[in-house]
Amino acid sequence: MSNLAVGATIDPGHASDDPSRRDFIHIAAIAAAAGGAASVAWPFIDQMNPAADTLALASVEFDLTKVMEGMQVTIKWRGKPLFIRNRSAAEIAAAQKDDNAPMKDPAKDADRVKAGKEQWLILIGTCTHLGCVPTFGGGDWGGWFCPCHGSQYDTAGRIRKGPAPLNLALPDYAFLSDTKVKIG
Amino acid sequence: MSGHSTYTPKTGLTRWLDSRLPILRLAHDSFVDYPTPRNLNYFWTFGGILSLCLGVQIITGIVLAMNYTANAALAFNSVEHIMRDVNYGWLIRYAHANGASMFFIAVYVHMLRGLYYGSYKAPREVLWLLGCVIYLLMMATGFLGYVLPWGQMSFWGATVITNLFSALPLVGPSITTWLWGGFAVDNPTLNRFFSLHYLLPFVIAGVVVLHVWALHVVGQNNPTGVEPKSKADVLPFTPYATVKDGFAMSLFMIMFAVFVFYLPNSLGHADNYIPANPIVTPAHIVPEWYFLPFYAILRAVPDKLMGVLAMFGAIACFFALPWLDTSKVRSMRYRPTARLYFWLFVLSACVLGLCGARLPDDQVIPGLKTFTLIDSDPNSFVWLSRIAALYYFAYFLLITPILGLVEKTSPVPETIASPALNAKKA
Numbered sequence: 357m358s359n360l361a362v363g364a365t366i367d368p369g370h371a372s373d374d375p376s377r378r379d380f381i382h383i384a385a386i387a388a389a390a391g392g393a394a395s396v397a398w399p400f401i402d403q404m405n406p407a408a409d410t411l412a413l414a415s416v417e418f419d420l421t422k423v424m425e426g427m428q429v430t431i432k433w434r435g436k437p438l439f440i441r442n443r444s445a446a447e448i449a450a451a452q453k454d455d456n457a458p459m460k461d462p463a464k465d466a467d468r469v470k471a472g473k474e475q476w477l478i479l480i481g482t483c484t485h486l487g488c489v490p491t492f493g494g495g496d497w498g499g500w501f502c503p504c505h506g507s508q509y510d511t512a513g514r515i516r517k518g519p520a521p522l523n524l525a526l527p528d529y530a531f532l533s534d535t536k537v538k539i540g
Numbered sequence: 541m542s543g544h545s546t547y548t549p550k551t552g553l554t555r556w557l558d559s560r561l562p563i564l565r566l567a568h569d570s571f572v573d574y575p576t577p578r579n580l581n582y583f584w585t586f587g588g589i590l591s592l593c594l595g596v597q598i599i600t601g602i603v604l605a606m607n608y609t610a611n612a613a614l615a616f617n618s619v620e621h622i623m624r625d626v627n628y629g630w631l632i633r634y635a636h637a638n639g640a641s642m643f644f645i646a647v648y649v650h651m652l653r654g655l656y657y658g659s660y661k662a663p664r665e666v667l668w669l670l671g672c673v674i675y676l677l678m679m680a681t682g683f684l685g686y687v688l689p690w691g692q693m694s695f696w697g698a699t700v701i702t703n704l705f706s707a708l709p710l711v712g713p714s715i716t717t718w719l720w721g722g723f724a725v726d727n728p729t730l731n732r733f734f735s736l737h738y739l740l741p742f743v744i745a746g747v748v749v750l751h752v753w754a755l756h757v758v759g760q761n762n763p764t765g766v767e768p769k770s771k772a773d774v775l776p777f778t779p780y781a782t783v784k785d786g787f788a789m790s791l792f793m794i795m796f797a798v799f800v801f802y803l804p805n806s807l808g809h810a811d812n813y814i815p816a817n818p819i820v821t822p823a824h825i826v827p828e829w830y831f832l833p834f835y836a837i838l839r840a841v842p843d844k845l846m847g848v849l850a851m852f853g854a855i856a857c858f859f860a861l862p863w864l865d866t867s868k869v870r871s872m873r874y875r876p877t878a879r880l881y882f883w884l885f886v887l888s889a890c891v892l893g894l895c896g897a898r899l900p901d902d903q904v905i906p907g908l909k910t911f912t913l914i915d916s917d918p919n920s921f922v923w924l925s926r927i928a929a930l931y932y933f934a935y936f937l938l939i940t941p942i943l944g945l946v947e948k949t950s951p952v953p954e955t956i957a958s959p960a961l962n963a964k965k966a
C-alpha cells in the first residue's frame with residue numbers, strides 16, 4: 357500500500373478502500389472552504405464600491421445664458437468639474453482645421469459637440485492622465501493645459517501633447533432648449 | 541537565535557514567570573546578551589532610530605485622532621482646531637507631520653547603509669525583503685496620512701495617486717471607482733483613508749517584529765561584510781549597542797526638535813493650508829519630499845501606463861536586489877569601483893528628487909534656449925529626470941549584475957578583529 361500517509365488513521369475494516377475516496381474528501385473540503393471564504397470576502401470588498409446614495413446621482417440643468425462667447429463656466433457634477441465652454445469662431449475653426457492632424461486619440465470636432473450647437477463644448481474637466489483639472493488658455497493649441505504633468509488639449513478638448521492618453525471625456529447631455537442643457 | 545540562553549532569573553517572581561512565559565528571557569537574549577559585531581559604525585544606529593520614529597508616530601497619531609474629524613466638510617477645520625484650540629495641539633500635530641519626514645530620513649539612511657555594506661546579500665535576503673515591505677507600508681501610510689488634513693495638496697495628491705491605477709488596462713477604471721467609493725476623491729475616500737492610516741502603522745509594527753526576528757537569526761552585518769567567527773569579533777548588545785544607539789537617538793531627536801520648534805512647515809507645502817477644492821487644481825502640485833524621486837520617474841515617461849510601471853518598477857528594484865548582485869564580496873569597503881557607481885546612484889536619486897519638485901518644462905539652466913529633442917527642450921527638468929532615471933535603473937539592472945563579475949576588489953580581512961590586531965602590531 358503506497359498511499360499510507362504518515363499519521364493517517366487506517367480503519368482495518370476498510371483497509372482496501374479506494375485511495376481516491378480520501379483524496380476526494382480532501383479536495384471537496386478545501387473547495388467548500390475556499391468557496392465559503394470567497395463569498396464572505398465579497399461583501400467586505402464590495403462595501404468599498406460607491407454606495408446607493410452616491411450612485412443615485414441627480415442630473416444637473418444649466419442655464420447657458422450665463423456663459424458669454426469665449427467664456428467658460430466650471431460646475432461640479434458627480435464630484436468632478438464640468439467645463440461648459442462657449443467657443444469663439446476662432447476656437448471652432450482651429451479645432452476643425454486640425455481634424456485630420458495626427459493625434460493620440462483621433463476624433464473629429466463635429467463628434468465632440470451636438471450638430472448645430474458647435475459653440476457649446478461640454479467636457480468632464482479631469483485630465484485623462486491622473487485627474488487634475490486643466491486650465492484654459494495654456495499650451496501650444498490654445499486649449500487646455502494641465503498643470504500637473506503638462507498635458508495639452510486643443511480647443512476641442514483633444515489630447516495633443518503630454519502623458520494623458522485620451523481626449524477630455526464627454527458627459528451625457530441633451531439640450532432642453534436653446535438656452536438650457538441637462539447633463540447626466 | 542544565537543546558541544544557548546544565558547538568562548538566569550534572580551527573584552522568585554521572575555523564576556515563576558520564566559517557567560510560564562519566558563518573555564524576560566526573550567528580551568534578555570535579544571537586547572542584553574545578544575552578540576553584535578564589534579566594529580559597527582553609526583550607520584547601524586538607524587534601526588533603533590526607526591523604531592523610535594514608529595513609536596513617536598503611533599503615540600502622536602493616537603492623540604491627534606482624538607481631536608480629528610474624518611469628514612470632508614469638517615476635516616480641514618478640525619485640523620485648524622487642533623492647531624489653535626486644543627492644548628498643545630500644535631505641538632502634537634507638528635511632531636506627527638515632521639515625524640513622518642524624520643522617519644523617511646532615517647529609512648533612507650538605513651537602506652543606503654544596506655546597499656553600501658551589502659546587507660541584502662545571502663543569508664539576509666528575507667531580512668531585506670521584510671525591510672522593503674516595511675518601506676512600502678511606510679509610503680502607503682505617509683500618503684494616506686497626508687490626505688487627512690483635506691487641504692488642496694491632500695486632495696490633489698490623493699487624486700493623482702489613486703488615478704495611477706486607472707492606467708491598468710481593462711480593470712483600471714473600476715479599481716479607481718472602488719478606491720474612491722464614488723466618481724472622484726470625496727467623503728467616502730477620506731473616511732477609508734483615515735481608517736487605513738490608523739491601521740497600517742500597527743501592521744508595520746508587526747512586520748518590524750518579523751524583521752528583527754530575521755535579523756536575530758542571521759545576525760547583523762558589519763562594515764567589513766565579514767561574518768563574525770569568534771568571541772573576539774563580537775560584543776554584547778548591552779551596554780555597547782544600547783548606549784551607542786541611545787546617543788544616536790538623542791542627536792536625532794535634537795534634529796527632530798529643530799524642525800518641530802523652528803521649521804515646522806519647511807518640509808510641507810503652503811497650499812495644504814488652503815481647503816480642498818475639487819474644481820481647481822493648484823498651479824503646481826508636488827508630493828511630499830520623500831516621494832519626489834518616484835514622482836520624477838513617473839513624469840519622465842511620456843506614456844501613462846509605462847510611466848506608472850516605471851514608477852513602481854523603481855521600487856521593485858529594491859526587492860530584486862539580492863538576486864541582481866553577483867559580487868562575492870559583501871561590503872563596498874573592498875569594492876572601489878562599486879563604490880563609485882554607488883555614489884552616482886545616490887546622486888541620481890537626489891537629482892530625481894530635485895526634478896520631481898520642478899515643473900517638467902522648466903529650464904535647468906535658466907535662459908539657455910536649445911532645440912526640441914523628441915518632445916521637449918533638452919535643457920528641461922523632464923530631460924534631466926530621464927537621464928537620472930536611466931542611471932537609476934541601469935544601476936540595479938546592468939551595473940550591479942555585471943560589475944560583480946568583472947570588478948577587481950581589494951583584499952578582504954580574514955576576520956572582523958584582524959585589521960585591528962594587525963594595526964596594533966604595525
Ligand code: HEM
Nearest residue numbers: 584586587588590591651654659668671672674675760761
Ligand atoms: C520602520 C522601519 C524599520 C525599522 C523599525 C527597522 C528596524 C531595524 C532594526 C532595529 C535593525 C537592527 C539594527 C540595525 O542594523 O540598524 C534593522 C536591521 C536591518 N534593516 Fe531595518 N528597519 C526598518 C526598515 C527597513 C527597510 C525599509 C529596509 C530595507 C529596504 C531595512 C533593511 C534592514 C537590513 C538589511 C538590516 C540588517 C542590517 C545589518 O545588520 O547590516 N530595514 N532594522
Ligand code: FES
Nearest residue numbers: 483485486502505
Ligand atoms: S494629471 Fe494632467 S498631465 Fe498628469
